[in-house]
Amino acid sequence: MDSLIQQRLAFERDRTFGWLAVVFGALFFAWGAWxxxxxxxxxxxxxxxxxxGIVLGVQRIRRSGRTREVFEREHGKHAGVRS
Structure with a gap:
């Protein structure tokens, strides 16, 4: 079982990769359309x-948000936060 910090880092990493997919997908989409x-x-x-890629990035962002909500409901709002 991963520690709480590792669990939190995992869904934060998912959210970051989702945003990267959305941003770069939008840039390359605009370039391709142009x-x-x-x-x-x-x-x-x-x-x-x-x-x-944009759609998949948005799905990844939403999934990480749902994962964070479940995690915080189970372990508390500040569980796994490094200070």
């Missing part, structure tokens, strides 16, 4: 893949 608009339609496939 390139497709400029006359290279093959970039639409990349833009679609980035849109999927």
């Amino acid at each position: 390139m497709a608009w400029s006359g290279t339609p093959t970039y639409l496939f990349g833009a679609a893949a980035c849109a999927v």
